[in-house]
Amino acid sequence: MTRFVARRLTQAVAVVLTAYTLTFAAFNVLPADPVRIMMGPENGGDEARVAALRAEYGLDRPAVERYLDGLLDTLRGDFGTSFQTGRNVGATIAEAAPRTLALAGGALLVALPLGFLIAWSAAHTRHMWLRRLLGALPGLSLSVPTFWLGLVLLQAFSFGLPLFPARAEDGLAGLVLPAVTLAVPSSAFVAQVLLERLTVEMRQPYVDTARAKGASRARAVTAHALRNAAMPALTMIALLAGWLVSGSVVVETVFARNGLGRLIESAVTTRDLPMLQGLVVVATAVVTLLTLAVDMAHPLVDPRLRERAA
Amino acid sequence: MTFARRLGVVPSALVLLAAMAAAFAPALFSAADPLRGDLTERLLPPGAAHLFGTDELGRDVFARVVHGSAPSLQAAVIAVGIAVLAGSTIGLVAGTARGWLDDLVMRGVEVLLAVPSFLLILVIVAVLGPGTREVAVAVGVSAAAVFSRIMRAEVIRVRGSGYVEAAAVCGTGRPTVLLTHVLPNAAGPLTALATLELGNAILTVAAVSFLGFGAPPPAPEWGSLIAAGRPFLASAWWLTTVPGLVIVAVVLAVNHLGHVLRTRSERR
Numbered sequence: 001m002t003r004f005v006a007r008r009l010t011q012a013v014a015v016v017l018t019a020y021t022l023t024f025a026a027f028n029v030l031p032a033d034p035v036r037i038m039m040g041p042e043n044g045g046d047e048a049r050v051a052a053l054r055a056e057y058g059l060d061r062p063a064v065e066r067y068l069d070g071l072l073d074t075l076r077g078d079f080g081t082s083f084q085t086g087r088n089v090g091a092t093i094a095e096a097a098p099r100t101l102a103l104a105g106g107a108l109l110v111a112l113p114l115g116f117l118i119a120w121s122a123a124h125t126r127h128m129w130l131r132r133l134l135g136a137l138p139g140l141s142l143s144v145p146t147f148w149l150g151l152v153l154l155q156a157f158s159f160g161l162p163l164f165p166a167r168a169e170d171g172l173a174g175l176v177l178p179a180v181t182l183a184v185p186s187s188a189f190v191a192q193v194l195l196e197r198l199t200v201e202m203r204q205p206y207v208d209t210a211r212a213k214g215a216s217r218a219r220a221v222t223a224h225a226l227r228n229a230a231m232p233a234l235t236m237i238a239l240l241a242g243w244l245v246s247g248s249v250v251v252e253t254v255f256a257r258n259g260l261g262r263l264i265e266s267a268v269t270t271r272d273l274p275m276l277q278g279l280v281v282v283a284t285a286v287v288t289l290l291t292l293a294v295d296m297a298h299p300l301v302d303p304r305l306r307e308r309a310a
Numbered sequence: 311m312t313f314a315r316r317l318g319v320v321p322s323a324l325v326l327l328a329a330m331a332a333a334f335a336p337a338l339f340s341a342a343d344p345l346r347g348d349l350t351e352r353l354l355p356p357g358a359a360h361l362f363g364t365d366e367l368g369r370d371v372f373a374r375v376v377h378g379s380a381p382s383l384q385a386a387v388i389a390v391g392i393a394v395l396a397g398s399t400i401g402l403v404a405g406t407a408r409g410w411l412d413d414l415v416m417r418g419v420e421v422l423l424a425v426p427s428f429l430l431i432l433v434i435v436a437v438l439g440p441g442t443r444e445v446a447v448a449v450g451v452s453a454a455a456v457f458s459r460i461m462r463a464e465v466i467r468v469r470g471s472g473y474v475e476a477a478a479v480c481g482t483g484r485p486t487v488l489l490t491h492v493l494p495n496a497a498g499p500l501t502a503l504a505t506l507e508l509g510n511a512i513l514t515v516a517a518v519s520f521l522g523f524g525a526p527p528p529a530p531e532w533g534s535l536i537a538a539g540r541p542f543l544a545s546a547w548w549l550t551t552v553p554g555l556v557i558v559a560v561v562l563a564v565n566h567l568g569h570v571l572r573t574r575s576e577r578r
Contacts, residue, residue, distance in 0.1 A: 145536075147536070151543060
């Protein structure tokens with residue numbers, strides 16, 4: 001087991017370092033040039049400014065040298081200095097993270113029970129129309145642009161019925177609408193994966209056996225099918241985390257909340273390459289570590305894997 | 311497939327047909343100029359003269375949505391095209407070569423999948439600069455990884471089947487086997503995935519354009535159209551709500567057809 005963990009950890013580190021390398025290559029390898037990317041296509045002609053900027057940010061050193069330095073610094077957890085603000089990238093990310101974590105946490109608080117409920121009810125019900133209706137819900141929610149959903153909610157519950165503030169940075173009231181916006185597609189995601197697995201499991205013979213021995217349909221779903229469906233559903237947690245990071249960009253822009261999403265958006269607008277690189281490394285590390293954690297958790301859910309490991 | 315589902319294909323196809331017609335021949339739908347407006351007709355709610363109302367410069371929103379369908383849908387189609395071509399080539403190479411090349415390529419794909427997709431798209435946009443075509447490339451690259459996985463799995467699955475062995479025994483060369491056996495078998499799942507990905511691409515392109523990284527302002531694009539209505543959320547609801555409903559309708563139609571295709575390819 002320890003050897004397995006060690007190997008997977010090494011792999012995770014390799015994935016994160018490759019992500020770093022790929023972004024470095026995207027920003028530095030021909031025809032890309034960090035200074036020209038920074039200045040944008042519209043004002044790239046000024047050679048004197050290009051040279052000045054290059055010297056200012058230390059970009060006149062050879063790319064290989066900068067890459068190796070950056071790699072070592074990244075391994076130490078130092079992501080360099082933002083081109084835009086001149087502040088430490090790691091500190092800026094750490095500062096923005098709690099707001100996005102609150103948003104993602106709020107979204108999950110709504111999405112997980114909701115998605116679970118939809119999948120469970122669809123698997124449990126014997127009314128074909130209800131099952132079809134519930135089964136169609138996730139597809140419907142995933143066809144709605146998240147930014148538009150946010151605007152519509154804002155329109156309805158902030159301007160129409162003044163229930164929630166349109167622009168509240170802090171407090172629970174300001175968190176409700178953004179969290180719900182992010183929760184709608186997330187819950188659809190959860191419901192879709194879980195329902196697909198549950199539908200397969202409900203056709204298995206062990207469900208018939210449980211029913212024949214007198215278990216209610218609800219018990220057959222909850223205690224038997226759900227346990228087997230849970231593991232594949234767990235696998236999507238890492239995917240969901242990546243999705244929440246992606247979704248936060250749009251949601252934080254719509255609701256004017258500061259956080260990681262806003263940081264990503266402004267780093268792209270101002271072409272702040274060190275910031276973008278730091279954000280890619282951190283986001284990839286989070287997704288990779290979550291994938292690892294989920295793989296580790298599999299034996300806890302599935303006793304068969306426990307036996308094999310022992 | 312249930313009867314109801316088959317019935318749903320007709321409206322979906324109609325919506326898609328209308329969207330495509332709007333992209334190729336916008337004049338068919340709206341004679342109004344999407345860029346020039348009449349200032350005396352500012353912020354009119356939807357009505358008989360202006361189906362979707364008018365914006366703050368008196369421009370007809372319906373005309374803007376119709377003219378916006380060309381860049382928005384084009385970008386999505388190009389993105390899926392890039393994803394299918396690049397992804398299936400990578401998958402084909404990895405699945406056929408096996409060994410170290412396969413390992414290397416698939417590790418690279420794994421990394422691409424570990425970066426949150428929207429972040430990856432925005433990083434590419436930061437490098438390429440804003441614009442409809444740039445956004446299409448970015449969305450395409452980020453979606454390629456999934457296609458390469460499917461293609462590789464198909465190649466490996468088909469390679470193990472009896473008829474490929476039989477073809478090899480008969481002396482058929484590797485390229486011929488790939489072309490006549492592997493590709494046709496992979497076509498079903500790939501088309502289904504491409505259709506589902508198209509719906510996703512429309513949403514993603516709209517989101518990137520909403521953030522302001524698409525075509526520059528006066529040009530109508532579905533995402534930027536909605537973004538432009540943001541200051542009028544409290545007074546002119548139609549500026550944001552109505553174009554969004556159009557996106558929802560098109561994506562629903564595409565996704566529905568994608569699901570039908572997927573069910574069909576899975577049943578085979």
